Amino acid sequence: MLKDRSTEERILDAAKKVFISKGMAGARMQDIADEAGINKALLHYYFRSKDKLFEVIFLETISRFVPRINEIMNAQLSWKEKLEAFASEYIEKIIANPFLPLFVMNEMHKQPEEFLKKMWGGDRPRLEKFIMQIQQAIEAKEIRPIHPAQLIMNVMALCIFPFIGKPLLQMAAGINDKEFFNLMEERKKLVPEFIIQALIF
Numbered sequence: 001m002l003k004d005r006s007t008e009e010r011i012l013d014a015a016k017k018v019f020i021s022k023g024m025a026g027a028r029m030q031d032i033a034d035e036a037g038i039n040k041a042l043l044h045y046y047f048r049s050k051d052k053l054f055e056v057i058f059l060e061t062i063s064r065f066v067p068r069i070n071e072i073m074n075a076q077l078s079w080k081e082k083l084e085a086f087a088s089e090y091i092e093k094i095i096a097n098p099f100l101p102l103f104v105m106n107e108m109h110k111q112p113e114e115f116l117k118k119m120w121g122g123d124r125p126r127l128e129k130f131i132m133q134i135q136q137a138i139e140a141k142e143i144r145p146i147h148p149a150q151l152i153m154n155v156m157a158l159c160i161f162p163f164i165g166k167p168l169l170q171m172a173a174g175i176n177d178k179e180f181f182n183l184m185e186e187r188k189k190l191v192p193e194f195i196i197q198a199l200i201f
Helices: 005-026 029-036 040-046 050-073 079-096 100-110 112-120 128-139 148-164 166-173 177-199
Strands: none
Touching: 005 029, 005 040, 005 050, 005 100, 029 040, 029 050, 050 079, 050 100, 079 100, 079 128, 079 148, 079 177, 100 112, 100 148, 128 148, 148 166, 148 177, 166 177
């Protein structure tokens, strides 16, 4: 029996929908089979387990993300423009794949080195040019002194945490999924604005 590419793509599309709606923990292989319009046996023929299926989706998603980040960080842009583009791209990717942050956190704690090699493949985020721009801006007294690693952590935390804390945030603020994702769209501009204002004297 030969695997059919269109069936595999249909399974991956279905799995992505189920992971988005139910999360990694709540998704079942039967849910994915139902969404794809196939029986569970056929699903298992293509993908042995839910974890394997998720890994394929994750690697496919991240393989497009890292090159895009490198493109931004090495472009002829100011450090402000890079912050704006990075935050927008990062949040947009998580909006499209809200199950990713928790998956990354869990896998990072299990086997960090192996997971990072798998995640980055033959590439990795190239931040050297951006870091140099930040250091030059500090030396020119354009911005407050800050370790570039602290700046990167601040940006990532502001982008990622709302998705990790989504159930708590929704309960505390009394907002539904649509309202939550509208707020996340707003954060594409709010996060870099907040960071830039904190840096400028």
